[in-house]
Amino acid sequence: MTTQAQQDMLAKVKNEVGFIAALDQSGGSTPKALKLYGVDESAYNNDEEMFTCVHQMRTRIMTSPAFTGERVLGAILFENTLDRDVEGLSSAHYLWQQKNVVPFLKVDKGLEDEADGVQLMKPIAGLDELLAKANAQDVFGTKMRSVVKLANKAGIDAIIAQQFVVAKQILAAGLVPIIEPEVDINSPEKAPAEVLLKAAILAELDALSDAQHVMLKLTLPESNNFYKECIEHPKVLKVVALSGGYSRDNANQRLSENKGMIASFSRALTEGVSFQQSDEAFNATLNNAIEGIYQASNT
Template sequence: MASPAQKAMLDKIKTADGFIAALDQSGGSTPKALRLYGVEESQYSNDDEMFTQVHNMRTRIITCEPFNGERVLGAILFEDTLDRSIEGKPSAQYLWEDKQVVPFLKVDKGLNDEADGVQTMKPIPGLDSLLEKANRQNVFGTKMRSVVKRANEAGVNAVVQQQFEIGRQILAAGLVPIIEPEVDIHSTEKAEAEALLKTAIKNELDSLDDNQQVMLKLTLPEQDNFYAELVKHPKVLKVVALSGGYSREEANQKLSRNTGMIASFSRALTEGINAAQSHQDFDTAMNDAIESIYQASKA
């Protein structure tokens, strides 16, 4: 049974304008995210210190005045962030109660080595207990990422089938999964891979129960509005776009040409912010980023 907060979150995701902030860099991507923010590896000496530094960065983003539910629909958190507090409250609780931003949780444990042109997800031990913890903290949904590098039908099908198999487990726990089969923007077979991906996703969506809905997080496609069928699909709550290494300007331009898709940017959101910035300069940079991504998501 969904809580009143989760019902309110569902209504917000379904009806409000805005985008989803991806603040879920995990152990492998955190050093790069910190470097881009101006925190060098010499400034921390172990994983605990590294995660404290990145939590400080995320806290600064989440608590800044421009970051609120008027333009930011949701935020995807890393488990370490879920376990920490922001201004004295558990992170997910702070997001919803103080900012009216819907909390999501990254649940995957990274990628397997490439096979058949794709990288499937590693096993996720303890997923049920993680989903229980997410429910206790009024998290609305989850996110998990795979990567498609080539237009290999067997590989693409394996990625999508794995995503939906775990997605059903997440739905059964009362959470909404964000299914993320990222297509590498540098792939020489990107358009062909997207065609295979769309077919595989449609097949899985059609097999969901009538009362089940998922979200999709997809690379901005080569052909504008290529995912229009998925945007309109009754089993899809929302289709969000990852920036995938595009600059914010390029990602926004591509997004604005894809009707019904909204942003779920990570690097493109934090582009231009720095640990050394003054409070005013940081807020200005965040406001500019949030406004540009919000407008591209509304287009």
């Protein structure tokens, strides 16, 4: 059953201009995210304390006056964040009810070791239960990441096949999947890998039913407007771009040259904000970052 909230979120994602904030650093990437924020590993003694620290960082971002649905279409959360509150509401409800920002949930459990030039997703145990939890909190969609290192057709076909199998399970639960087959920006075969990736994605998109719609999260391509067919595909709600290790300025420049693609930046969004800043300085820095990413997405 589609709720009014889901209908409103769908309309926002389809029709409004903005970008998606990726606030979903998980176990492995959290220490790095905290260090960039100015919180050293000496500030916490275990995972629980670490996740409390990163939730404080995310709360500061989400509650900032700069962070609203006028420029931020959506935000991707980690499961641990979904289980925590912001100003007395669950994180997902806070985003939608207070900020008009559409909540998404990262559902993958990390990556397998590299084989055939790619890293597939590890099996996602308990996915149905996680999707039920997401639905209970009015989460709109999900995100799952795998990684392409080389232009290996067998590997890339396997990644896309896996992504779409899981995407159909997510669609059946009434959520919209963001399919993220990241191409490593340092790959020596980045451009040829993108050619293989696009072909595999388009074949899977063409096989979806009329009722099935997905989103794609892709590395900024080597040739401008390379993913035009994906952006215009009737089964695709939005194509969002990951910053992938590019600096924010570089990522924004590349994004602005790709018409119809919007940002879903993580590290590039929080570049420059720190724990040590006053609220005034923090909000000004974040506002500057949000404005730059919004403008680059609005092309």
